[in-house]
Amino acid sequence: MDNAEFTVFAYPVRLHKDEDGRSWVECRDLPELATDGADEGEALAEASDALDLVIRDRLRRGEAVPDPSSRQPGENLVCPDHVTAYRVVLARWVAATGRGAQSQLARRLGKGETHVRRLLAPNGGASVKSFVEALGAIGYAAAPSLAVMRRG
Known part of the structure; x- marks a missing residue:
């Protein structure tokens, strides 16, 4: 497919551990995205849901939704619906x-x-x-x- 333009809505997120051992997520493209989970898997699942909410909230307010930046080492990718x-x-x-x-x-x-x-x-x-x-x-x-x- 020549001249095809693809936009993949997969946003890089970084996992962290808090003092209680829970995993929490941050997204540099959408700084308002913040969520956590009992472990990394749950935190990433919650991040996907939170990403969807953040994007829909930006659309509701008429704000821009940035394209995802490139994934950096140590980051995971999450996608909205x-x-x-x-x-x-x-x-x-x-x-x-x-x-x-x-x-x-x-x-x-x-x-x-x-x-x-x-x-x-x-x-x-x-x-x-x-x-x-x-x-x-x-x-x-x-x-x-x-x-x-x-x-x-």
Whole structure:
């Protein structure tokens, strides 16, 4: 695939131990992400959930969601829910397109603007099929994958 652009929403996080032996997580790309767990596995699972919440909160407030930086030695990668990643791509397109973007997307989809607002709402209820169609309408192909990543 030449000229393909891929954005992988896998954010590097660093695990730490507190004085009680619990593992806690920090993310340099999203400093507001902070969570912990009884052990490293639980902390990473909690980090994935927290990442999803942080991204949706940024979208709700109209704040930018940065691309993940490169993983450094000793870091693990966590991913948000794929629907949240789709919302980031749609929100970026709307911001870059500017005034009338939601109407334009609604026309491309042959749907009402309420449908587009539901896609963009951080907690909106829209089907994965609707996201795939919307991404296709703006020139993207959804490429969800299951990846296994080595820790540390």
